[in-house]
Amino acid sequence: MAVKLRLTRMGRRHKPFFRLNAIDSRSPRDGRIIEKLGHYDPIEKDAAKQLVLKKERIEYWLGVGAVPSETVAELIARIGIESKHYKEIKAHRAKAREIAKKKGKLFDGTQKRQAELAAKKAAEQAEADKAAGEAKA
Numbered sequence: 001m002a003v004k005l006r007l008t009r010m011g012r013r014h015k016p017f018f019r020l021n022a023i024d025s026r027s028p029r030d031g032r033i034i035e036k037l038g039h040y041d042p043i044e045k046d047a048a049k050q051l052v053l054k055k056e057r058i059e060y061w062l063g064v065g066a067v068p069s070e071t072v073a074e075l076i077a078r079i080g081i082e083s084k085h086y087k088e089i090k091a092h093r094a095k096a097r098e099i100a101k102k103k104g105k106l107f108d109g110t111q112k113r114q115a116e117l118a119a120k121k122a123a124e125q126a127e128a129d130k131a132a133g134e135a136k137a
Helices: 055-063 070-078 084-103 109-136
Strands: 003-012 015-024 033-040 051-053
Antiparallel strands (some): 003 015, 033 051
């Protein structure tokens, strides 16, 4: 049986709440769980209450071969548990970012927003220089 560590969505509309569970990989997202390992509340303002996990049990499941989802890997990295899968994901993402940089393409939304802001500032600067040049003439 292949075990995955993944999130189950709870809560109501526009108020998401997630439980971190150990689940058989063949079962659906909200299907039968093996063990509840904690919860994640993205709406909670207090960082201590936002992510509540059972660190020992997560380490146990990772030790016996459970594979965390990408989101779960990032969440458990916050409490100091880095799985080998998370390291592979980070390495793969860094490699993809370098390839995109060599091709001159933008990799993710953050880089796109930074490029848009830089272009906007350059346009504003050019407009200000043009206005200053006309005022001198």
